[in-house]
Amino acid sequence: MHLEAQAPQLLVYPTQVTDQTLRYSFTAPLGAEALLAVYNSxxxxxxxxxxxxxxxxxxxxxxxxxxxxxxxxxxxxxxxxARFYRP
Incomplete structure (x- = not known):
């Protein structure tokens, strides 16, 4: 059996933020130079x-x-x- 490595993903949840908190995870190791930014529309x-x-x-x-x-x-x-919505 051959297992292929999956591409890294950025996951955010919930995708509709109602409690002022967005949870996120990245499925691969990070380096010291990681940068996270949130952009509006x-x-x-x-x-x-x-x-x-x-x-x-x-x-x-x-x-x-x-x-x-x-x-x-x-x-x-x-x-x-990844995208999310603020109602």
Whole structure:
């Protein structure tokens, strides 16, 4: 049996954030240069964090207005992204 390695993924949940907390996980090891950013629908950065501790956790998002957002994780010169909605 041959097992293929799966491509790394950035997972966010819930995809509809109602309690001001977005949970996320990244399915691969991170380097020291990891950068996590949240963008609103016009492309403005509303949150930015960096460092090796970004493999998973929670983001507090108390002041975001209603709308769609993109979470982007940059790791080793590669970009991973996921979307969520703030009602």
């Amino acid at each position: 016009t492309g403005q950065v509303v949150l930015r964090e960096h460092g090796p501790q970004l493999a998973g956790g929670e983001l507090r998002l108390p002041n975001l207005p209603m709308g769609w957002y993109v979470v982007q994780l940059l790791v080793n010169h590669k970009s991973y992204s």
